[in-house]
Amino acid sequence: MSNSPIAPNSTLMYQEAHEAADVVAQQFERNDTAIRALVDTLQRTPPRFIVTCARGSSDHAATFAKYVFETQLGLVTASLSPSINSVYAAEQKLDGALYITISQSGKSPDLVRNAQAAKLAGAHVVALVNVEDSPLALAADTVIPLHAGPEKSVAATKSYICSLAAILHIAARWNNDGALLDALRAVPAAMRATWSADWSTLEDGLVDARNLFVVGRGLGLAAAQEAALKFKETSGLHAEAFSAAEVKHGPMAIVGPGFPVLFFVQPDDTWEGTLELAREFRERGANVWIAAPGEMSLPNVLPVAETLHPACTPLVAISRFYRAANAIALRRGRNPDVPPHLRKVTETV
Secondary structure: OOOOOOOHHHOHHHHHHHOHHHHHHHHHHHHHHHHHHHHHHHHHOOOOEEEEEOOOHHHHHHHHHHHHHHHHOOOOEEEOOOHHHHOOOOOOOOOOEEEEEEEOOOOOHHHHHHHHHHHHOOOEEEEEEOOOOOHHHHHOOEEEEOOOOOOOOOOOOHHHHHHHHHHHHHHHHHOOOHHHHHHHHHHHHHHHHHHOOOOHHHHHHOOOOOEEEEEEOHHHHHHHHHHHHHHHHHHOOEEEEEEOOHHHOOHHHHOOOOOEEEEEOOOOOOHHHHHHHHHHHHHOOOEEEEEEEOOOOOOOEEEEOOOOOHHHHHHHHHHHHHHHHHHHHHHOOOOOOOOOOOOOOOOOO
């Protein structure tokens, strides 16, 4: 494929992803009072469980929320399909639940309808939303703004990262975890350091690819899901996301010589097992890239700055991934800002 005449740093996707470090830093300061107030309510009346509801990139943020809340707070967190109410009109027993809905635009009718139904069913509804006067925000009991600023590229970038940051902020305040709060404050610096890291081996290796797997586990699974979506959305590249555990239950049978696999790895209890799987795939002849912090004597390691808490690593890694995805799309002759058949705001019922 011929190279695109569009300069990589001229796209909205590049510019908006590049802004993510600054908006995350600003978000922490702007949201701390609201999050403290929310946490005060949650500590006085602890929820029995947590429910998330979202679509697209925001649903990947909900995956991240599941792992954050379950590992840091010990609260069962489950994803509610929007169609349960908007299509099937099935009432849910949500009395005593914390219901978190996540959206950039806050306009999708199914998310709004489900938030309204959740409130009627007895849940405390929290909206993580970028548009503060949106219908979804108006339907919520508590609004935690993403503060990502205008996002015009069809491909969500900084709004997704801001969703992850808000989730960590809530968990850290709720659990009174000073170490996680300090780690979150340090994330923008790690993002800036990683932005200039050399990921050219990934960009070169996927220019002519047709399929690939993106693999993560635990706190890193959401990054794999988000990366796979962005490959499809911006590059027309068929990518599937898997947990490092689930990929062993059948999908790994098609991983052989030349098959591309991108791993997202964070330094927690999933580290050794995920890296061992990457080694196994490489021994089969697969083209393997590993986005991870720290020094590793392995080929095709994509540098990620170290963070003060493993839950922060996915924010840093996905930020740099967006820059790579933008470059790959352009080299494949596509404009990542205007993918075919897609719109910025998707309104589903």
